[in-house]
Amino acid sequence: MTRILMKGNEAIAEAAIRAGAIYYFAYPITPQNEVGEYMARRLPEVGGVFVQAESEVAVGNMLFGAVASGKRVFTSSSSPGISLMQEAISYMAGARLPVVLINIMRGGPGLGGILPSQADYFQSTKGGGHGDYRVLVLAPSTLQEAVDLTMLAFHLADKYCNPTMVLADGMIGQMMEPVEFPENYVEEPVPPKDWATTGCQGRAPIIIKSLALDPVVLEKNNLVLAEKYKLMKRDEIRFEAYKINPKNRILVVSYGTMARICQTVIDELEQENISVGLLRPITLFPFPAKEILAEAIKPNIESVLTVEMSMGQMVEDVEWAVKDKKPVEFYGRTGGIVPTPEEVKDYIMKILAKETPAVKSWNG
Amino acid sequence: MLTSFPSFDKRVIIFAGAYGSGKTEVAVNYAIGLATSQSQSVSIIDLDIVNPYFRSREAAFELEAQGVHVIMPHNEMCHADLPIILPEIRGEIERSDGKVIVDVGGDDVGARVLSSMVDAFAPKGYEFLIVLNARRPFTSDVAGSLKMMRDIEISSRLKFTGIVSNTHLIGETTTETVTEGYELAVEVGRAAEIPVAFVSVVTEVAQQLDPNVVKVPVFALSRQMLKPWEEKVKAVRGL
Numbered sequence: 380m381t382r383i384l385m386k387g388n389e390a391i392a393e394a395a396i397r398a399g400a401i402y403y404f405a406y407p408i409t410p411q412n413e414v415g416e417y418m419a420r421r422l423p424e425v426g427g428v429f430v431q432a433e434s435e436v437a438v439g440n441m442l443f444g445a446v447a448s449g450k451r452v453f454t455s456s457s458s459p460g461i462s463l464m465q466e467a468i469s470y471m472a473g474a475r476l477p478v479v480l481i482n483i484m485r486g487g488p489g490l491g492g493i494l495p496s497q498a499d500y501f502q503s504t505k506g507g508g509h510g511d512y513r514v515l516v517l518a519p520s521t522l523q524e525a526v527d528l529t530m531l532a533f534h535l536a537d538k539y540c541n542p543t544m545v546l547a548d549g550m551i552g553q554m555m556e557p558v559e560f561p562e563n564y565v566e567e568p569v570p571p572k573d574w575a576t577t578g579c580q581g582r583a584p585i586i587i588k589s590l591a592l593d594p595v596v597l598e599k600n601n602l603v604l605a606e607k608y609k610l611m612k613r614d615e616i617r618f619e620a621y622k623i624n625p626k627n628r629i630l631v632v633s634y635g636t637m638a639r640i641c642q643t644v645i646d647e648l649e650q651e652n653i654s655v656g657l658l659r660p661i662t663l664f665p666f667p668a669k670e671i672l673a674e675a676i677k678p679n680i681e682s683v684l685t686v687e688m689s690m691g692q693m694v695e696d697v698e699w700a701v702k703d704k705k706p707v708e709f710y711g712r713t714g715g716i717v718p719t720p721e722e723v724k725d726y727i728m729k730i731l732a733k734e735t736p737a738v739k740s741w742n743g
Numbered sequence: 744m745l746t747s748f749p750s751f752d753k754r755v756i757i758f759a760g761a762y763g764s765g766k767t768e769v770a771v772n773y774a775i776g777l778a779t780s781q782s783q784s785v786s787i788i789d790l791d792i793v794n795p796y797f798r799s800r801e802a803a804f805e806l807e808a809q810g811v812h813v814i815m816p817h818n819e820m821c822h823a824d825l826p827i828i829l830p831e832i833r834g835e836i837e838r839s840d841g842k843v844i845v846d847v848g849g850d851d852v853g854a855r856v857l858s859s860m861v862d863a864f865a866p867k868g869y870e871f872l873i874v875l876n877a878r879r880p881f882t883s884d885v886a887g888s889l890k891m892m893r894d895i896e897i898s899s900r901l902k903f904t905g906i907v908s909n910t911h912l913i914g915e916t917t918t919e920t921v922t923e924g925y926e927l928a929v930e931v932g933r934a935a936e937i938p939v940a941f942v943s944v945v946t947e948v949a950q951q952l953d954p955n956v957v958k959v960p961v962f963a964l965s966r967q968m969l970k971p972w973e974e975k976v977k978a979v980r981g982l
Contacts, residue, residue, distance in 0.1 A: 384878045384912055386763050393880070409795045409824040413762070420881075493795050493824050553796040554970055555763050557878070557912040639972040715822070717971040 382557040388413035388455075390522045390558050391481055391545065392421065394529035395453055397560050400479070401427035402452040404441040406434055406460060409493040410549035411483035414455040435460040439467025446471065446478045447587045449575025451533050455481035457549070458499050459490060461507075468542055469508030473589030473600065475574070477536035480514070480544040481529070483552035486715040494715020495549035497635060500692035503546050504664040511601050513608050515543040515615065516663040518634045522556035528661070530564065535615065537569035539607050546663060548688060550636040550717065611665045618667040621645065623656035623674060629727055630674050630705075631657045632697050633686040636717065641686055643720040644727065654679075655727060663693070668700035675701045682706040682730055686723055689713060708735055744952040746963040748776050749941035753868045755836060755843045757857070758907070759899065760874035761882050761891050762849030765909040767791070769874055769943050770846035771802045772964045777842050778810040784841030786812035792826040792856055793848035802967045811844075828856060836863045851894035858900040871901045872940055875931065877910040877924040888931045905940030906932050908959075916944060918951050925957050 385393070392414045395403070403418045418429045432438040438454050442464075446452040456464065461482045471478050482503065486496040503516045515535055519525035529545050536543035576585050591597035621638075622645050623630075633641045638659040645655045658674055660667050675683045683705050685694040694709045701707050710726045712718045729735050758770040770787060778785040787806060791798045799806070800815035807813055814835055816827045836843055847854050857864075873892050875882055882888045892903055910924020921944050928939045939959050942952070946963040966973075 382878070382912055382915065383880055383883070384763065384876060385880065389763075389880065492822060494822065495796075549796065550971065553794075555797075555913065557915050636971065639970075643972040720972060 382559050384555055385522060385558050386413055386555050387522050387525055387547065387552045388483065389417045390526050391455070391529045391552075392417035393560060394526040395479070395533070396421055396425055396427070397564055398451065398530040398533040400451040400453050400533060401425060402445045402450055403427065403429045403454065404432055404438045404445065404452070405429070405454050405456065406432050406438055408457045408460045410485055410495075410552050411455050411457045411481065413552070414481065414483075435463035436466070439464035442478050443467050443471050443474070443476065446476045447474075447576050449572035449577060451479070453479035453481065453533075455483065457483045457485045458487050458496070461499065462502070465502075465508035468514065469506075469510050469512060470589045471542050472508075472512035472514065472604065473510060474587050475540040475604075476542070476587070477540050478542045479532045479536050480542060482544055482546050484546065484548045486713060492715045493549070495636060495688060495717055496713065496715060497548050497637060497688040498690070498692065498713060499546065500663065500687070500689060503544055504666070504696075512604055513541075513664050515539065515541055515611055515665075516546050517544070517617075518546050518661060518663050519551060520635050520638045520659060522551070522554070522558050524661075525551055526558050526560060534566050534569065537572075539611060540570070540574070541607060546635075548636050549715075608665075615662055616665050616667045616670070617661035618670055619659045619661060621657035621659060622649065623658065624654065625677060626654040626679060627656040627677070628653065628679055628681050629655045629730060630671075630680050630683045631655060631686060632660065632671055632683060632693070633657060634660050634663065634693065637686050637688055640718060640720055640723060644723045647720065647724060648727065653727075653731070660693070666696050666700070668696065671697060671700040672702065672704065675705045680705055682708050684708045684710065684727065684730060686718065687711045688717060744950060744954045744957070744961060746946070746949045747960045748780055749960040749962050751870045753870045754839075754841075755845065755864055755867050755869035757845040757847060757864070757869055757871045757901070758874055759847040759854050759857070759871065759895055760849065761876070761879055762853075763879055764849070764874040764876040764882065765911065765943070766849070766874045767797060767799045767846050768964060768966065768968050769907055769909055770844050771799050771806060771967045772943070772962070774806060774811045774844045775809045776962070777844070784812065784839065785810065785844065786814060786835055786839060786841065787844040787846060788832050788835060789813065789815040790832065790845055790856055791848040791853065792828070793850070793853040795824040797968050799846045805967060826856070828859070833860060833863050836860065836867060850891070851898035854895040854899040858898065861900045864901070869901075870904050870940070872905050872907050873903045874907045874909050875924070875928055877927045878912055878920065885927065885930050885934060888927070889934055892931075892935060903935065903937055905938050908939055908942045909944070911944060916948050918948060918953070921948060921952060922956055
């Protein structure tokens with residue numbers, strides 16, 4: 380296989396095509412525009428269609444219509460654009476539709492800036508729109524992983540008939556790394572799409588909707604969804620352990636770009652005989668809570684540090700996972716500022732010297 | 744192999760090419776190389792109006808420290824993804840007595856901005872160099888590279904004068920990667936009737952290249968456009 384040099388956004392776009400995506404709806408927004416540019420160039424070659432909508436609200440509804448056909452369908456956007464799609468994402472979750480969403484996060488809130496951020500963790504993992512639903516969220520930290528997880532996203536969306544998101548920050552979208560694509564991509568079988576609106580000649584019409592006026596019917600749907608989320612928690616948790624060993628004094632929990640910076644810090648600290656391990660969640664929902672707790676309670680661990688490009692979002696799940704068994708610390712920068720290895724290292728040194736503030740994340 | 748600094752008589756040296764071909768890395772290194780190897784003043788114009796990150800303005804601190812004058816959007820606008828074309832750009836090209844390096848955004852879209860400045864470049868004499876990376880998706884063969892060149896020439900209203908063979912895979916670059924790219928560049932140059940001006944590659948690989956194979960100057964790069972986990976000291980991106 381030839382390794383080629385790609386920008387993250389291009390790699391994600393090519394991965395979507397390799398996974399069989401043929402319908403793509405989007406509205407331009409920095410820092411993910413290369414996805415659309417790449418799709419505009421490549422989709423016609425595979426017989427696909429790219430519709431540039433009049434807004435992200437329209438994108439959301441186009442996705443609903445297209446994914447109901449049973450074909451592989453996706454969009455890409457960045458934070459404010461994903462916010463505009465939330466209503467439709469809730470509808471698609473309610474209607475059990477396997478849409479794939481790519482969010483290349485930028486700094487917020489509001490229109491914010493165009494530099495990298497991880498401040499859409501809450502929105503992505505806790506629902507985002509209205510109602511009781513969850514989106515399955517995958518967070519790559521390298522471009523090869525962005526390729527692999529984008530392809531996996533289509534599979535998991537079909538497997539669970541649930542909206543699935545690849546959540547990456549602007550750095551992943553904009554940076555370049557060598558990647559390769561599987562030559563003969565074979566997936567595990569997914570359930571037959573007997574729910575799809577493929578034309579009703581010879582059979583009763585299928586109507587896909589999220590409206591259920593009868594409360595018993597609506598509650599039943601929520602119970603079906605809850606059952607799926609339980610299965611995801613049982614079968615789909617993914618994470619990576621980096622230099623985790625019994626000598627670790629600090630357990631770092633970090634994802635995406637931030638995890639790579641933490642790896643650099645851990646390597647540097649190792650040179651100074653300070654043992655720190657990293658647990659990198661790859662699925663943000665379902666969250667590897669048990670796995671974090673299992674590491675956190677090891678006797679040598681003094682505290683658990685969450686590092687994010689946010690004011691502290693994933694740290695709430697880490698606090699919940701660790702259940703007061705060990706102190707949970709937080710370090711983050713926002714606005715598009717990416718913490719440097721130096722900053723993170725300094726903070727770890729402060730934790731070891733017990734000089735960190737008592738209040739960790741923004742909600743204490 | 745001995746590396747050498749590829750010099751040009753022309754005052755204005757423009758680097759263009761496909762998205763992600765490495766124009767910025769080459770342009771920034773070239774500007775620093777010029778500033779540290781000869782007495783004329785050197786300026787670099789960040790004319791990237793299509794990329795939001797990894798633009799030459801991110802190396803402004805290092806460039807200025809090496810004596811390179813950096814022309815880039817001012818204040819918070821340096822972080823914008825807007826097509827900002829500063830009045831100083833034309834002024835620098837028309838009035839500067841020194842060397843002017845121009846770092847252009849990717850593809851024909853990024854190069855279109857040049858077309859409004861053709862009258863400024865022409866009287867001063869310029870090199871218009873296409874930076875090629877054979878490991879990029881749309882310039883991995885002769886036909887793709889020629890199409891990219893033709894598209895950029897149409898949108899910029901300038902004719903390429905030479906090729907920079909910058910084939911690499913960042914940290915995974917080997918001598919084979921560079922040699923294969925060079926051979927493609929030679930073929931592209933033959934078809935387009937322009938020379939391969941130089942090969943550019945990081946120093947560690949440059950030193951291992953076989954001069955019997957690579958018959959043009961090899962410009963050794965020291966990576967300036969680093970990722971956040973690669974930079975130990977650099978404070979805050981552009982702040």
